Amino acid sequence: MKLGDIADIGTGNGNTNEGLDTGKYPFFVRSQDIKYKNEYDFDETAIITSGDGVGVGKIFHFVSGKYALHQRAYRVHITSDNVLPKYFFYYFKNSFLTYISKASFHSSVTSIRRPMMINFPVPVPPLEVQQRIVDILDRFDTLCNDISSGLPAEIEARQKQYEYYRDKLLTFKELKKEA
Incomplete structure (x- = not known):
């Protein structure tokens, strides 16, 4: 199936400079390191990945609960009852880099666009x-x-x-x- 058929995909609205060393909620930026904020954007189970920069296809977080999200980081919230979010996390982490290496935009910074995410193929056993x-x-x-x-x-x-x-x-x- 296409990812767009089984998930809600979007980005956050935070900027990196809003990140704190301590705070109430995790703030996912385009890095493996997690910052914090005292406000949250989402309350769900989601998979987070970088939308541009050196972390594209290499940074993945699994979150369940309240969190904040950078404007250039993607969240994938599985909405299908036929897909376990943790299964998708492992599959995504294993297969996404290969997929976007063929489909991403390469200028001075590698970046992905929402249609690439929507069309990402996901096997659903x-x-x-x-x-x-x-x-x-x-x-x-x-x-x-x-x-x-x-x-x-x-x-x-x-x-x-x-x-x-x-x-x-x-x-x-x-x-x-x-x-």
């Missing part, structure tokens, strides 16, 4: 398949990125194991001197 994909990718994301579990915790455990065996191997019994 059954909901059970989408949920299985989300479950697997969520687990993988946790393994790779959650500092208290997953890969970082495993690396720390292996480091401690290495240190233990290193110390054991390099500890020698003192030899008794013979008279």
